[in-house]
Amino acid sequence: MKISLNINNQKYDCQIEPDETLLNLLRKLGFKSVKKGCDTATCGVCTVLLNENPILSCSYLAVRADGKNITTVEGLGKKADAIIDAIVNEGADQCGFCGPALILTVYALQKELKNPTMEDVNRYLAGNLCRCSGYEGQLRGIKKFLGVK
Amino acid sequence: MNFKTVKHSIPKVDANGLMRGLPAYTDDLTDENALIIKCLRSPHAFAKIRSINTEKALQLNEIECILTHKDVPRIPITRAGQGYPEPSPKDYFILDEFVRYVGDEVAIIAGRSEKSVQKAIKLIEVDFEVFEPVLDFEKAENHPSIIHPEKEIYTMFPMGLDAQKNVACSYTNTMIVGDVNKTLAECDVALNHRYYTHAQQHVAMEPHSSTAYLDYQQRLTIISSTQNPYHTRRIIGEALQKPLRDIRVIKPRIGGGFGGKQQIHNDLFSAIVTLKTGKPSKCIYTRKEVFESTFTRHEMRFDIQLGADKNGNIHALDIQLLSNTGAHGEHALTTFMVAGSKLLPMYNKATALRFEGKVVYTNRCPAGAYRGYGAIQANFAVESAIDELAHKLQMDPVELRLKNSIKEGETSPVFKVMGEGGEGIEQKMESCKLDYCISRGRDLIKWKQKFPFLKIAPNKIRSVGTAIAMQGSGIPLLDMGSAIVKLNDDGFFNLLVGATDIGTGSDTILTQIASEALDVPIDRFVITSSDTDVTPFDVGAYASSTTFVTGNAVRKAAENMKKKIIQTGAKIWQIDEKQITFQNGILKSKDGLKTITLKELSEGLYYSFAEDMEQLIASGSNTSPKSPPPFMAGFVEIELDTETGKIDILDYVAVVDCGTPINPNLAKIQVEGGVLQGIGMAMFEDVKYSKNGRMLTNNMMNYKIPNRCDVKKLTVELAESYDPAGPYGAKSVGEIGIDTPLAAIANAIYNAVGVRIRTLPLTPEKILNGILKNEKR
Amino acid sequence: MKFKNYAKPQNLAEAYQILQNEKNAVILGGNTYLRLNKKTFSTAIDLENLGLNFIKENDENIEIGAYTTLHEIETNAIIKKYFGDFFTKSLKHIVGIQFRNIATIGGSICGKYGFSELITALSVLNCTLVFHQNGVIAFKDFIENSQTKNDILVKIIIPKKCGRLSYKMLRNADSDFPILTVAVNKNSQLNIAIGSCPTVAKLISAKNELENISEFISQNFTFGNDLRATASYRENIASVLLKRALEETL
Numbered sequence A: 001m002k003i004s005l006n007i008n009n010q011k012y013d014c015q016i017e018p019d020e021t022l023l024n025l026l027r028k029l030g031f032k033s034v035k036k037g038c039d040t041a042t043c044g045v046c047t048v049l050l051n052e053n054p055i056l057s058c059s060y061l062a063v064r065a066d067g068k069n070i071t072t073v074e075g076l077g078k079k080a081d082a083i084i085d086a087i088v089n090e091g092a093d094q095c096g097f098c099g100p101a102l103i104l105t106v107y108a109l110q111k112e113l114k115n116p117t118m119e120d121v122n123r124y125l126a127g128n129l130c131r132c133s134g135y136e137g138q139l140r141g142i143k144k145f146l147g148v149k
Numbered sequence B: 001m002n003f004k005t006v007k008h009s010i011p012k013v014d015a016n017g018l019m020r021g022l023p024a025y026t027d028d029l030t031d032e033n034a035l036i037i038k039c040l041r042s043p044h045a046f047a048k049i050r051s052i053n054t055e056k057a058l059q060l061n062e063i064e065c066i067l068t069h070k071d072v073p074r075i076p077i078t079r080a081g082q083g084y085p086e087p088s089p090k091d092y093f094i095l096d097e098f099v100r101y102v103g104d105e106v107a108i109i110a111g112r113s114e115k116s117v118q119k120a121i122k123l124i125e126v127d128f129e130v131f132e133p134v135l136d137f138e139k140a141e142n143h144p145s146i147i148h149p150e151k152e153i154y155t156m157f158p159m160g161l162d163a164q165k166n167v168a169c170s171y172t173n174t175m176i177v178g179d180v181n182k183t184l185a186e187c188d189v190a191l192n193h194r195y196y197t198h199a200q201q202h203v204a205m206e207p208h209s210s211t212a213y214l215d216y217q218q219r220l221t222i223i224s225s226t227q228n229p230y231h232t233r234r235i236i237g238e239a240l241q242k243p244l245r246d247i248r249v250i251k252p253r254i255g256g257g258f259g260g261k262q263q264i265h266n267d268l269f270s271a272i273v274t275l276k277t278g279k280p281s282k283c284i285y286t287r288k289e290v291f292e293s294t295f296t297r298h299e300m301r302f303d304i305q306l307g308a309d310k311n312g313n314i315h316a317l318d319i320q321l322l323s324n325t326g327a328h329g330e331h332a333l334t335t336f337m338v339a340g341s342k343l344l345p346m347y348n349k350a351t352a353l354r355f356e357g358k359v360v361y362t363n364r365c366p367a368g369a370y371r372g373y374g375a376i377q378a379n380f381a382v383e384s385a386i387d388e389l390a391h392k393l394q395m396d397p398v399e400l401r402l403k404n405s406i407k408e409g410e411t412s413p414v415f416k417v418m419g420e421g422g423e424g425i426e427q428k429m430e431s432c433k434l435d436y437c438i439s440r441g442r443d444l445i446k447w448k449q450k451f452p453f454l455k456i457a458p459n460k461i462r463s464v465g466t467a468i469a470m471q472g473s474g475i476p477l478l479d480m481g482s483a484i485v486k487l488n489d490d491g492f493f494n495l496l497v498g499a500t501d502i503g504t505g506s507d508t509i510l511t512q513i514a515s516e517a518l519d520v521p522i523d524r525f526v527i528t529s530s531d532t533d534v535t536p537f538d539v540g541a542y543a544s545s546t547t548f549v550t551g552n553a554v555r556k557a558a559e560n561m562k563k564k565i566i567q568t569g570a571k572i573w574q575i576d577e578k579q580i581t582f583q584n585g586i587l588k589s590k591d592g593l594k595t596i597t598l599k600e601l602s603e604g605l606y607y608s609f610a611e612d613m614e615q616l617i618a619s620g621s622n623t624s625p626k627s628p629p630p631f632m633a634g635f636v637e638i639e640l641d642t643e644t645g646k647i648d649i650l651d652y653v654a655v656v657d658c659g660t661p662i663n664p665n666l667a668k669i670q671v672e673g674g675v676l677q678g679i680g681m682a683m684f685e686d687v688k689y690s691k692n693g694r695m696l697t698n699n700m701m702n703y704k705i706p707n708r709c710d711v712k713k714l715t716v717e718l719a720e721s722y723d724p725a726g727p728y729g730a731k732s733v734g735e736i737g738i739d740t741p742l743a744a745i746a747n748a749i750y751n752a753v754g755v756r757i758r759t760l761p762l763t764p765e766k767i768l769n770g771i772l773k774n775e776k777r
Numbered sequence C: 001m002k003f004k005n006y007a008k009p010q011n012l013a014e015a016y017q018i019l020q021n022e023k024n025a026v027i028l029g030g031n032t033y034l035r036l037n038k039k040t041f042s043t044a045i046d047l048e049n050l051g052l053n054f055i056k057e058n059d060e061n062i063e064i065g066a067y068t069t070l071h072e073i074e075t076n077a078i079i080k081k082y083f084g085d086f087f088t089k090s091l092k093h094i095v096g097i098q099f100r101n102i103a104t105i106g107g108s109i110c111g112k113y114g115f116s117e118l119i120t121a122l123s124v125l126n127c128t129l130v131f132h133q134n135g136v137i138a139f140k141d142f143i144e145n146s147q148t149k150n151d152i153l154v155k156i157i158i159p160k161k162c163g164r165l166s167y168k169m170l171r172n173a174d175s176d177f178p179i180l181t182v183a184v185n186k187n188s189q190l191n192i193a194i195g196s197c198p199t200v201a202k203l204i205s206a207k208n209e210l211e212n213i214s215e216f217i218s219q220n221f222t223f224g225n226d227l228r229a230t231a232s233y234r235e236n237i238a239s240v241l242l243k244r245a246l247e248e249t250l
């Protein structure tokens, strides 16, 4: 099948299989920031933004992205700087495999939640699993970044 | 001590690229046309392949190669990435006529598309002769089913392998200090309990990944998510009967390891497919394969006898251990021994010590290396028993530990008697702040106000619990690491190390050490790690060795480079070396008359010094007769719902003595990550099987790792400590964090409601059952 | 999950036609659970263009389109206004935001999953379901009798009028499936639903105050064993959670 979608503000015309996932398509197109972690919609490392909302690209079909806007970390560019710094300054990036997905979700969180508490932040990010950091360091950074008391 | 770079929390050197998602991991780097490899896997826990027919599958268009046990070399190997000769039985064949667990490999299929490979898998016809599997490790020894009946398997030195009895190794009559039975009989208080620890899965976010190709010289190149590229190269060479010169292993960035990538899995398959077809190939495991067909933590059973006088002086400790290594014996002996060697020395006042037991085969997912490596299992058993003893003595468990634990300047006979796989080496604790860790942790958790519990609502109790731990820093005189420092024009350095950064930040801390030793700003270094063609030897990322072992190698290499730079100055200026200083990257004569920057020096060395032109390159290698243990005290505060048995972790305090933290942020996060993995194992991570041996928890939906709402707070502090053997006083920190949560939480549950759980995990159901049972009494 | 063809019909009739004409066709919700299915379907039918993504209010009822995502329900002002945090509580543990941004209420209901927390919650609200072919079906009937195979759920109608609500659950890990779920709606009568038994939520309506909670439970509900807990543990905590839920509705 043919679809055409916007990835990071660039138009892509792609030939896809009807049951292909968006994750598969994005990786094929070279967006390696989008990772495959679990195969059961559980781990969150495949997160991308669909019209600014975080979604699991492993469960979202590529064909459904036809005509839509997808953002990966590659597309955030400078908008990712402060979030990346916040996490990296705590050393909480660790193996980095879940990093890009976390950056995107924090970015979405900042847009969606007004004056969140740390509990709101934790809940919003709960779908971004990390096995290295124990989360605490990530949260130290994110707390500073968001200015949460 | 004041350092310029060391003991500073600089960001990881690879942070930016990783966070921006640039291609870095194995699956990001595969050839577009790489053949896709999948395995046909056994549906049976134990069976023999009577016949296998691949004809129909081979007829499919895009299928390039199908390998069965008849098509691969039959060489017994072990997949364990460990020192050589390996302390693990050589009981594995790339493919075998026997399948020994559900998920074991039956055939390797490679094709040009995933769809075709999946189709081919379905078309392979296998006739299995199915045997009764050995699923219960307590019934494995002398079970009528013999898991390894094959003649060829062997061990490289005696370790008690008795395959006819399903025994992978045994260890008796060796680790005995004093007369345990007699001392126990003389104790005022003694106890004898049995504890069970379950298997755990690593669940690194990146699944095991491997890709292979032949370069233009026909050399086999493997890019792999491995924790130990040199062991991988050696084992692949052994299994495929290839000289090591024809193999190159590259470790790119790794998405977490925790021991799970310390053995080889799919590398064997990508290597053999590429050799057979001449084409690039890749084998990226699905999460299900990671769960079912890599490794778990060893399940263990401990019988603990512990005795003390009425003043709380511990005199005797006896550990009888049964360990389950699953279908193969990878890391069977060494995890077993670490259960003793990284625990017994902690209670060094005891005069009678014994540690014995066996490791058995079962038809379950093989067990292997996992952070904590035996020590965590023993920690649950012994640190639970210590609390049980405290209760009997009516003593505060913290006081009991303070009284009996090892102190700075002390030693334990155990260090000499047992090491990892064989005898150990005597060691005195030149740094040990365990007593500080305990008392500091006690203050941080507010033990005195909270012990044993506070009732905060009719059905809510808050309580505290504790456990202490030690680990090692590499394996003495076995682990070896090395480094090369090379000066380039423009005055920057390459730092080449074989050490394997699996996400821990070892590339960063090694660069910090080089920068400190050479006195050159850190941005003047470019580190390259883990490429067997390019970087020098290193055993890899395991046994908490990199900071301590490789760190010292880097320090030596950098110091050697500094000498060479000063020698060069002496040569070009024609003055004595003693008249020259090298500081902050600038070479100066002490009289201040001559100055040259590294940039100028390197330009001269490579372009303009005529006869004096020379490549400056220095190396250093290191192994250590010591393995100074890091220590930790863990304290947990829980809230327990007495009507449901559910517990919440309110705070986990960890105070750690890891010597000098080379990078305090990274050290702290190693502990935080370890603690949370330990909490996961304590509370809900569990590997469960069906009656016929199929793994039920073979995905992340049914095997839960903690998310960020599972624990309310982690509080980690690093103790001020300095170990003279380590680079700038550093010891290890990679494993120690994981050890204490099992017992600390179990102890907190006991302190809350008087329920002692001796079989992990600590589920709400077990807690409630205990409460209901106590009520009946 | 695999499928051979993809269809994005422009109206319900067209979608229904495909479902009838093609053997082995499947409706796509958010594809979060469906994706775990090992089958190969003929055609996957995407409901995106059918206008089923809505939360509307009329005099009596709130109507939620089948294609509305769980996160939309969690954050919707109308829902909050009438049901407080009742829905949020039943949804917030489901995996993560990136999951709830695609999982739909239609898929959550039609899957009839035993662990479904949304089913437990909806069970007590006297709602009705509107299917394209079968028309209006009471929620309870739908859960208990599966007569709607090969039909399309269009919307869920929830009466605005409800009593005091409470939702309680117990799970071990924060994002694990629940071990047990309980919902209570206390109005003139008492609606009690217990789910994750581990079978799907069952609704019992009681007239009066409950005299003996554990008796009520053992008379009306049966529990089973699974990976997460045994039947007897479930039965034990069912009483506890129900007691707490009832206290909350006092």
Ligand SMILES: Cc1cc2nc3c(=O)[nH]c(=O)nc-3n(C[C@H](O)[C@H](O)[C@H](O)COP(=O)(O)OP(=O)(O)OC[C@H]3O[C@@H](n4cnc5c(N)ncnc54)[C@H](O)[C@@H]3O)c2cc1C
Pocket (backbone or CB within 6 Å): A040, A041, A042, B701, C026, C027, C028, C029, C030, C031, C032, C033, C034, C035, C047, C066, C067, C093, C094, C095, C102, C103, C104, C105, C106, C107, C108, C109, C110, C111, C113, C115, C116, C117, C118, C151, C152, C153, C154, C175, C176, C177, C178
């Ligand atoms: C890892 C994981 C963890 C989970 N944890 C929880 C949890 O803790 N609590 C909980 O309650 N749930 C949990 N769930 C279940 C989750 O809520 C469901 O996956 C989700 O609700 C399904 O919604 P969906 O829109 O993706 O449906 P799909 O997966 O797309 O579809 C589900 C089924 O419904 C059918 N269907 C969809 N829409 C319609 C329609 N309009 N008409 C007719 N049939 C339709 C589909 O054909 C399919 O058979 C979990 C799921 C996963 C994968």
